[in-house]
Each structure stands twice: as C-alpha cells, then as structure tokens.
Amino acid sequence: xxxxxxxxxxxxxxxxxxxxxxxxxxxxxxxxxxxxxxxxxxxxxxxxxxxxxxxxxxxxxxxxxxxxxxxxxxxxxxxxxxxxxxxxxxxxxxxxxxxxxxxxxxxxxxxxxxxxxxxxxxxxxxxxxxxxxxxxxxxxxxxxxxxxxxxxxxxxxxxxxxxxxxxxxxxxxxxxxxxxxxxxxxxxxxxxxxxxxxxxxxxxxxxxxxxxxxxxxxxxxxxxxxxxxxxxxxxxxxxxxxxxxxxxxxxxxxxxxxxxxxxxxxxxxxxxxxxxxxxxxx
Ligand SMILES: Cc1ncc(COP(=O)(O)O)c(C=O)c1O
Numbered sequence: 139x140x141x142x143x144x145x146x147x148x149x150x151x152x153x154x155x156x157x158x159x160x161x162x163x164x165x166x167x168x169x170x171x172x173x174x175x176x177x178x179x180x181x182x183x184x185x186x187x188x189x190x191x192x193x194x195x196x197x198x199x200x201x202x203x204x205x206x207x208x209x210x211x212x213x214x215x216x217x218x219x220x221x222x223x224x225x226x227x228x229x230x231x232x233x234x235x236x237x238x239x240x241x242x243x244x245x246x247x248x249x250x251x252x253x254x255x256x257x258x259x260x261x262x263x264x265x266x267x268x269x270x271x272x273x274x275x276x277x278x279x280x281x282x283x284x285x286x287x288x289x290x291x292x293x294x295x296x297x298x299x300x301x302x303x304x305x306x307x308x309x310x311x312x313x314x315x316x317x318x319x320x321x322x323x324x325x326x327x328x329x330x331x332x333x334x335x336x337x338x339x340x341x342x343x344x345x346x347x348x349x350x351x352x353x354x355x356x357x358x359x360x361x362x363x364x365x366x367x368x369x370x371x372x373x374x375x376x377x378x379x380x381x382x383x384x385x386x387x388x389x390x391x392x393x394x395x396x397x398x399x400x401x402x403x404x405x406x407x408x409x410x411x412x413x414x415x416x417x418x419x420x
Contacts, residue, residue, distance in 0.1 A: 150195075150353075167193060167352040168202040173209060181216040186246075191236030194226030196356050197343055198335025198385040206242040213245070219268065225250045225260075230387075231336040233300050239336070255296040259289030305390050306338060312397050313337025313388045319401040327408050329363070329419075339385040356383065362418040363411070370407035376400050 163180070165172050177184065187209060193199035213220040222244035228235040229252040237243055246264035253259055260283070262269070271277045283289060299305055314337045324331045324344075334349040335341050343350060344367075345360025364382040371378055376399070378386065411417045 166354065167196075167199060168205050169352070170202070170205055170208050173205075174212065177212045177216055177218070181218065184216070184218050186219040186221050187213055188221040188223065190223045191227055191240060191242070192231075192335060193341075193353070193356075194339060194385060196353050196383050197341030197350070198339055199341065199350055199352065199356055200334055201240065202351060206240050210242045219245045221246045221248070223248050226339065226385075227336075229253050229296070229300060230306070230338050232306060253296065254289045254292040257289045257292035258283050258286055259293050261293075309388050309390055309392070310337045312392060312394060313340060313386075315394075316340075316386070316388070316397045316400060319397070320404060323401070323405050323408055327412060329408070335385060337388070339387050341385045342382060344382070360418065366411045366417060367404070367407050370410050371403050374403045374406055376403040 163176060163184070165176060177187075189206070189209060191206060192201055210220060212218065222237060222242075224235040224237070224244075224247050227239075228247070228249040232238040235247070235249075237247065244264070246262065246268050248260070248262055250260040253261055262279070272279050317333050317337055317340055320342065321331070321333055329344055330347040331342060331344050332346060332349040333340055333342050342364065343356060343359040344363050346358075350356040350359065359382075361382055365380045368378045368380040368382075372380070
C-alpha cells in the first residue's frame with residue numbers, strides 16, 4: 139500500500155495561514171517519544187496541549203496504551219493545560235466521555251453534538267482555576283447560541299435520559315453487532331480491513347489488516363474501495379459517509395432491525411462492487 143503514501147497529503151484542509159505554524163506544534167498521534175521530547179525541549183513555549191482522545195475525524199483511530207496518560211503526566215509536570223476535545227466522544231462513548239473511558243482527566247474539555255442530541259449547543263468544562271478566568275474584563279466567551287433556550291432544554295432532557303436509562307450501553311450492543319457483521323462480510327469477500335474504536339462510533343479502513351495508529355497511516359489505506367462500497371450502499375438506501383475518515387455513528391433510534399438492514403445492504407454493496415469488475419482492490 140506504500141504507493142498511496144504521499145507526504146504532501148498530510149494537511150487535511152487548505153486555507154490555514156502559514157503563520158499559524160508559528161503558534162502551533164503539530165505532532166503525530168500516538169508518538170509518545172516525540173511528545174515527550176517536544177515537551178521537555180519546549181515546555182516554556184507551550185500553553186496547552188489539545189487532543190482528540192480518539193481520532194473521531196480519522197476513522198476512530200484509538201489512543202495507544204499510555205499515550206493519553208503520558209500526555210496528562212507531562213501537562214501536570216510542566217504546567218501545561220490539557221485540553222481534551224470531546225465534541226465527538228462526549229456523552230457518546232460513555233456518560234463521562236473519553237475521560238471516563240480512558241481514565242484521563244482534562245483541565246479543559248469541549249463538548250457539542252451529543253450533549254443536546256443534535257440540537258445546537260456547545261459547552262466548555264474545566265477546572266475552577268481555568269473556568270474562573272471567564273468573566274467580564276478577563277476572558278470573553280460569547281456567541282449567537284450562548285444560552286440558546288432550545289439547545290439547553292434539549293441538553294437537559296438528553297442528560298436526564300443518559301443518567302437514568304442504559305442508552306449508551308444499548309447503542310454499544312447494537313454497534314458491536316454491526317461491527318461483527320461487517321467484519322464477517324469483509325472476511326468472506328477477502329477484503330483486508332480493520333474496524334476500530336468504540337462501538338458507538340467505530341471506524342473502518344480497507345486494504346490493510348491492522349488498525350492504523352495515526353493520520354498518515356489511515357490515509358495509506360484503500361479509501362477508494364471504501365468510497366465505492368459506500369456509494370453502492372447509498373444507492374440501496376443506507377447513508378454512510380463516503381469518506382472513511384468519518385466514523386459510523388449509531389444513535390438510540392437505530393433498532394436491531396436497522397442493524398440487520400444495514401448489514402444486508404452492506405453485503406449487497408460489497409458483492410455489487412466486486413462483481414462490477416470496477417473494484418479498486420489496491
Ligand atoms: C472533534 C471535533 N471538534 C470540534 C469540532 C467543531 O465543533 P463546533 O462545530 O461545535 O465548533 C468538530 C466538528 O464537527 C469536531 O468533529
């Protein structure tokens with residue numbers, strides 16, 4: 139698969155001014171050595187480390203054992219604020235988000251999406267020391283949707299349901315069944331693949347038989363074949379994102395019947411792509 143690798147494909151978007159590079163140090167995910175070396179060499183320049191606790195914008199690549207823990211220890215030791223982006227993971231992979239699942243606590247965490255079950259709301263949570271600087275004359279936080287009534291009411295209802303009913307456990311169960319079914323279909327079709335991440339938001343990569351550990355590895359997979367299968371699914375009435383960097387998100391409304399139907403459509407789509415003779419197998 140080495141032919142797909144290209145160093146110039148690393149930036150995921152254009153439009154980012156070159157000068158931003160002066161203020162941000164970008165490191166490969168899961169590279170604990172490089173993280174340690176960088177913090178030890180440059181800690182005086184580093185205000186905060188910002189991380190997605192699993193790569194929710196990259197096929198749910200998981201943190202390697204120790205990666206988040208070492209990051210936490212370094213931040214504590216060197217007086218750096220650890221910001222965990224729970225926009226995708228918060229109130230989805232556990233009631234306490236990735237911090238509960240991985241037992242690592244942020245100094246500051248960001249939330250959106252699931253917190254209000256899709257209604258417009260975002261939230262910040264942090265230590266008293268950090269949150270207390272948000273006040274007039276110090277750090278300004280405001281915006282169109284600040285205190286949005288529909289969003290906060292939706293969050294109130296959502297959080298009550300999460301607290302009182304086994305919502306996420308049920309979603310996880312259905313997600314596990316979906317993952318197992320997809321795995322079986324891909325095995326039967328002899329398509330190398332990896333399925334990774336929590337069952338509520340798992341990722342799928344094709345063309346390699348092990349889970350990637352960072353963005354570069356995940357790009358070096360058969361994204362074209364994934365897109366072909368996804369497009370065939372869309373033609374058959376299911377709607378996966380054709381870009382496999384986006385995980386498969388389940389919600390409580392996805393019933394067991396929906397899982398069966400999705401698997402049937404996936405099976406038919408894989409078969410159709412292979413039989414078409416157009417499948418990009420490598
Ligand atoms: C992990 C992650 N963080 C942050 C954001 C941006 O969130 P918002 O739209 O609330 O600014 C997104 C976007 O969808 C995201 O996926």
